[in-house]
Amino acid sequence: MTILSFAAALALLSASGSALHDDPLTRPIPGNADWEKPQAPLKLHGDTYFVGTGGLSMVLIDSSDGLILIDGALPQTVAMTEASIRQLGFRVEDIRYILNTEAHYDHSGGLAALARDSGAEVITSPIGAAALRMGQADAHDPQASSVAAHPPVANARGIDDGESVRLGSAAVTAVFTPGHTPGSVSWTWKSCEGDACVNVVFASSLNAVASGGFTYRAHPDVTATLRASIDRMEALPCDLLISVHPDNSGGDVKIAALQAGATPNPFLDPSACRAYAERARGRLQARLDREAS
């Protein structure tokens, strides 16, 4: 399917969906228009596929014994995600686990609907799982005062740092990277295409963002936590990075290039996690400098 006909099919899909009934789990949460931009799905490497939108990353892993999905994007992009999964030839009903990076609605808003439609269990850190079950950010989240609520995720379960979610040939390991939210998790796994095996990292946001008078200067514990997560990201075995917001790591440019048939695969970049960490460190320092002046 071309990008154009994919977008047209999505428009039809959402028009017919909204005309038929009001689904509380896919009711739109207003945000950034870029987050809802249609994006045709594409293979990133081996068993790993991009099924996100133009502004929000989601990845599907084909374990040969069921599917693992990472992140849920927005309630209003669920139809788009499910269409992407089907377009790749997979079944939404075959998703066994949905992993989450953070309990902010732009990455968790679609989880409840996706879990309902697939029957999958949702897995993240214990702090993140508690926030998902409430449908709102953790009380200690730097953005707790402003971030929108989202449909609660009843079947969200917490796992330990370093624990792996195993399914068929896939083993996806939780790397806790708190700071942007107290429960943030990055995910890593080995993906093979023939003999070419690479370390994939799906990175949580490491952006220092706050609201409601929260300052990082007044919370040295949160600042230290975020710094440690940035250091951890920098040191991860990492050949292929997907950041939750693609444009935070040049992912938007890489997706366009990959779609245009670029070789070698623009996502294969062993310096990508280091660059992502460096960018986050710069943002944190800029914020601390602003808070001081």
Ligand SMILES: [Zn+2]
């Ligand atoms: Zn966030």
